[in-house]
Amino acid sequence: MSIWANIGQHFAKILLFLFVFCGLIWVIDKLFLAKRHRALGIQKRPIWLEFTADLFPIIAFIFVLRSFLFEPFKIPSGSMIPTLQIGDFILVNKFTYGVRFPVVNKKIIEVGEPKRGDVVVFRYPVDESVDYIKRVVGVPGDVVEYRDKRLTVNGMALTYQSVPYVAPVGEIEQTQLIQQFTQKPLQATQWLESSPMSLGGTAHTIENDPQRSGGFASNFYPEPPFENMENCQYSYTGFTCKVPSGHYFMMGDNRDNSLDSRYWGFVPEKNLVGRAFFVWLNFSDLKRIGSFK
Numbered sequence: 001m002s003i004w005a006n007i008g009q010h011f012a013k014i015l016l017f018l019f020v021f022c023g024l025i026w027v028i029d030k031l032f033l034a035k036r037h038r039a040l041g042i043q044k045r046p047i048w049l050e051f052t053a054d055l056f057p058i059i060a061f062i063f064v065l066r067s068f069l070f071e072p073f074k075i076p077s078g079s080m081i082p083t084l085q086i087g088d089f090i091l092v093n094k095f096t097y098g099v100r101f102p103v104v105n106k107k108i109i110e111v112g113e114p115k116r117g118d119v120v121v122f123r124y125p126v127d128e129s130v131d132y133i134k135r136v137v138g139v140p141g142d143v144v145e146y147r148d149k150r151l152t153v154n155g156m157a158l159t160y161q162s163v164p165y166v167a168p169v170g171e172i173e174q175t176q177l178i179q180q181f182t183q184k185p186l187q188a189t190q191w192l193e194s195s196p197m198s199l200g201g202t203a204h205t206i207e208n209d210p211q212r213s214g215g216f217a218s219n220f221y222p223e224p225p226f227e228n229m230e231n232c233q234y235s236y237t238g239f240t241c242k243v244p245s246g247h248y249f250m251m252g253d254n255r256d257n258s259l260d261s262r263y264w265g266f267v268p269e270k271n272l273v274g275r276a277f278f279v280w281l282n283f284s285d286l287k288r289i290g291s292f293k
Contacts, residue, residue: 012067012103019063025049026056067102068095071274073121073131079252079259080133082190082205083119083292089281090133092121094274105270114139114248114272116153117204119292122250123271125226126264133276134260135204138241138249146262147238149208149255151193158193204293206253226265241266248272 029049037045045053075088084090094100099109105123114120114136124130138144138153145152152158193206222229232241239262243249247266252258261267282288 015059015063015066016103018059022052022056022059025052029053063102068099070094072280073133073276075133079254079257080119080135081207081254081257083135083253084133084276084279085282085285085288087282087284088279088288090276091278091280092274092276096275097272105273107270114275116142117293119276120248120250121273121276122248122267123273124264125267125271128271131273132250134250134252134258136248137251138243138261140243140245140247142243142249143240144243144249145238145240146251147240151251204253206255207257208255222263222265228266231266246270 029045030053033045033049037043071092071094073090073092075084075086075090078086096112097114098107098111100107116136116139118136119133120136121131121133124132137151143154150157190205190207192203228244228247231244232239241249241261243266246269248269249261250267251260251262276292278291279288
């Protein structure tokens with residue numbers, strides 16, 4: 001699932017430019033021009049100077065907030081269904097995994113590391129101009145096995161409990177029912193995937209269609225080969241991968257409709273953007289506003 005393609009990174013570059021440009025004007029005005037104007041008895045500054053200098057505190061606030069604390073994203077596709085829906089506007093905590101310098105994404109202050117079960121935004125390893133969002137299922141040193149559509153981490157199999165599509169009578173209108181069954185395959189099933197150890201105690205709902213083939217020979221074998229691919233062994237029924245140092249294994253909750261680490265490999269630590277934690281808006285369903293896991 002890509003997020004806003006590369007629009008967000010272009011905006012970050014523009015914001016950095018405005019921060020530096022307006023900041024320089026603000027400093028020059030405070031240290032030199034203001035004193036010169038007072039000495040010459042000039043009471044009104046040029047409009048462009050006044051506007052730029054007054055704009056700097058606002059730009060600085062937005063720059064610090066977006067670059068180091070929180071950044072909004074919009075979900076454009078369904079690879080994280082049912083946890084995240086198409087059209088969700090989410091907030092991402094950018095300091096959870098360390099404070100990074102904007103644009104280049106270089107970590108400057110160590111804070112923490114991703115845990116299994118975290119929903120993470122990161123730069124797509126194949127094209128770093130694109131942001132992706134997935135769930136962490138493997139951290140450095142973990143052995144991740146996905147076989148016959150079941151996930152195992154470090155030899156501990158996750159448990160799966162079927163979650164049927166059920167709603168109280170009167171809660172769903174007829175038009176909503178029609179939309180639901182035209183958008184979701186009838187044979188698709190939701191499962192509550194959980195493990196007290198493997199995913200750090202996180203339990204979350206995934207979509208996994210038992211009617212689809214679990215074969216990896218034609219569907220999931222990575223093309224082209226990715227970095228550290230020698231850490232993985234593939235077969236017709238699945239694969240086993242050992243996560244290398246400084247990397248993470250990511251998977252979407254919509255297992256049959258997610259391009260993730262099964263296809264393009266591990267995510268380097270340097271590509272991490274932050275942890276997604278809150279849906280702050282969805283125009284088609286305001287009830288979705290709130291935190292998720």
